[in-house]
Amino acid sequence: MISPLPDWREFDMARLLLLLEHKENARLLYEWLSEKYEVIFPGEPQRLGDSFDLGILDGPALDRLAGMVAARKKGEEPLFLPFLLVTSRQNVGFVTRHLWRTIDEIILTPIEKVELLARVEILLRARRHSVEAENRYFALANSSPVGVAIFQDEQIVFANEIFRQLHHEVLGAGKAEKVSKLLLAAYPPGGKTSEMGYRMELETKTGTRWLQCSDREITYRGRPATLRVVMDITQDILYEHELKQLSQRILDAQEQERRHIALELHDQIGQMLTAIKIGLQAVARTAESLPQTTAQQLEASIQTTEKALQQVRSLSLNLRPSMLDDLGLLPTLRWYIDQQARQSSLPIRLQTNLSDSRLSSTIETVCFRVIQEAITNALRHAQATQIMVSLYQEKDWLIVTIADNGTGFDVKAASQQATEGHSMGLVGMRERVVMAGGSFQIESSPQQGTTIHARFPLDIALPTYSMKETKS
Incomplete structure (x- = not known):
């Protein structure tokens, strides 16, 4: 299933989880906090693994649940899930071991109501700011002109609208689960990913489609995940193919024109120059009756014609050697x-x-x-x-x-x-x-x-x- 974005309309009634083993303190905090917040006891169906915005513990509860608290905080990353510790001044060493690791703030006993409400509100504001920052990221992703999705544990945990629409059109899948299976099957060979990007060629009922993909390994909610950016480049590929065909036609036309000009040079101009040379040579054979100057000019003309003929032949061969075809x-x-x-x-x-x-x-x-x-x-x-x-x-x-x-x-x-x-x-x-x-x-x-x-x-x-x- 694709996880929905967090809905912070609930912050009008933020949810607090009380994990205090000191019954009097638990009763007192419930009385003070339930006026403004929804307060949950672990004895109810909601437990540490369920949804809440702030956890409040005392020393004995933290000592027993420290591992679960740390795992829950890591699982929320990059969101900030705060925990408040109620403790006495005598437990300074205990507090030092846990502060900034499993707990984010402390309040000393005896508890003052004003101080408690202030610290709770500060932690909830920090929580709200972290969620708003993530929502801005997801809003940016949703407004992106390219498809964006996050994969984790072989599931899509986030997909923007372009991604959903793109893969519905390309793969013909309407449900998120089906999209997930098809996308995972379309990973690069061997499951390897690259930030440089790669192309996927997919055969669909409407024809071949090409996708340009880029994958990056990230941490999402405290665990490894893959961020994928996808663009449908089918139209670009088709334009590229058409451009290649056009270029090929131009080159073919160029070769045809070269062949035509080469033939014209060889068959027409070459033959005319040959005829001129033969005519001049025929005249030269009667050179004894011609003045010496005229005979010399005639010989020079024959040599010039021969050079022109050789040049025409060379041009014809360089343009398109007939032997390449023959x-x-x-x-x-x-x-x-x-x-x-x-x-x-x-x-x-x-x-x-x-x-x-x-x-x-x-x-x-x-x-x-x-x-x-x-x-x-x-x-x-x-x-x-x-x-x-x-x-x-x-x-x-x-x-x-x-x-x-x-x-x-x-x-x-x-x-x-x-x-x-x-x-x-x-x-x-x-x-x-x-x-x-x-x-x-x-x-x-x-x-x-x-x-x-x-x-x-x-x-x-x-x-x-x-x-x-x-x-x-």
Whole structure:
């Protein structure tokens, strides 16, 4: 059962428990206190374990009930449950042993009525203030926009309205007992909790729901308990999924546009430049009848056309190598790495344990783009003298690593610049990998080189053989 909040309307008639073995003092206190308060004797059905606001004892009763009094006070924490001791001046040693442990105030015999009423009222005010403080906490919890609950002994001892409503909607449970069982079953694996938070994915009749939870171990009513804060993030997850789909569509459209432009460059402009070159070469074959200056200009035009043709071919291949679609990732990487090594005069090595079997189109494209971006960055900015690319399968994962011995950089600072829009290379690589279902990590520091790791889950196992290396 979910415990209700304390109701302090009863403070108009606070409840006092008399535990005095001295009968005359008990009679006297009952007479004086019953005018203003509800006074309970232990001989009635109410006993030490029942509800009261102030306990009044004498020495013999405290000596006999000290353990029960201490347990009852601890069980009320963080609420303050006061106990008043009626004693004589001769029992100073006894009072010293118990003051602030099991009792909170003393009154000496013979008892003065005015002093008694004053001390009782002071203790009841302290009691009232502690309850009001807890009520303010619970009121704050009830006004919170997130679900808040306290678990203790496999039961929910407090749940705010948002928590009740959230779990009624998510779990379809209307009764507190049913909610409790379902919530306890939804604890993290092994019953472990973390203040850092975790997500729970629940299958309900209305579909999948996601909850963001955070648990903290606390002490409640003097005993260990768990405070749980819960948010329904289902809509956020759906928006995130839609955003990923949109980003993927944008990347797909970008690749399609790259493919289209590459084909246009190769098939249209490339062919036109080839035609121009052939025409110029045909004219050059009659150069004997042309003035020398004209012949030299013609030869220069042929060379310029050849350079333009090579540049168009290079642009077409860099935009979207046709062999990536026709032959797959490994042949394309071998060609690309060989091309970059020749142009930069740097050793670039490729290690792999994969055969030439095809991967999914998405993974092939993402792997090529990540490796392309990493090599470009290493050549342009890192002043690297060697680059290593490794591509291998480990069980059901494809592991891609690109390492260079260049100048390196501060990863945290670079990531901050990327979020501010100053450098999109790192962001682009990470987004591509994540959207393909993989993970992305950069290791780098100034003057220590850079290593980029990307991991992709594989739906099916790929044929592998011993690690082989290609040097360019």
